[in-house]
């Protein structure tokens with residue numbers, strides 16, 4: 001079975017999707033959201049699993065497909081799209097207000113190479129073909145600091161299986177966090193896999209790093225960012 005937008009509630013139950021879903025949008029934000037939703041949608045309804053190719057999303061113009069999970073208000077997603085005009089960027093975010101903010105940024109910057117899935121990242125990931133993604137970003141995932149909530153963390157064996165399926169051989173998975181325990185959690189989950197190899201584990205941001213809103217807040221509050229890069233091992 002494949003889930004569509006109208007199935008979002010039951011989908012959330014199946015997926016155990018946690019965190020803020022967003023408020024009811026009002027005024028200009030509602031108008032922006034409604035008028036852009038179809039134009040920027042990455043995942044058409046009733047898309048069969050594994051069938052959402054780069055060409056289906058962007059046509060033949062893009063040389064690669066990059067994926068960002070949980071893009072927040074979209075600063076990083078839109079900055080990467082602007083810096084990499086030959087790459088198609090697809091982002092997922094289930095917080096409605098954040099998606100509306102991202103639409104405004106796409107519009108303001110007039111970037112043609114971004115598409116957005118408003119909903120659970122795992123539905124978009126399921127729709128992508130094996131080996132179709134050249135780079136993936138998981139930036140400041142919700143930390144879920146309490147031990148009893150760790151099972152809600154996006155880094156999990158199941159989600160790493162999904163990343164391993166959709167990433168091309170050699171493609172990088174970038175993870176950033178300001179939560180030392182989440183960094184350690186990520187290291188432990190990736191260390192026991194043979195389908196990823198560690199590329200870098202550092203306090204130095206990537207050379208092309210535009211930052212994110214959550215990172216700016218972390219720095220203001222004296223938390224220390226850390227950056228992990230893994231490569232998909234050859235199949």
Ligand SMILES: C[S@@+](CC[C@H](N)C(=O)[O-])C[C@H]1O[C@@H](n2cnc3c(N)ncnc32)[C@H](O)[C@@H]1O
Pocket residue numbers: 017019020069070071072073092093094095098119120121122139140141142143154212213214215
């Ligand atoms: C802590 S925020 C970080 C946002 C952004 N990456 C940044 O650095 O500013 C984590 C985001 O991930 C989103 N998120 C968490 N789980 C998700 C999922 N399964 N699918 C889509 N978005 C998700 C949340 O809604 C939230 O906006």
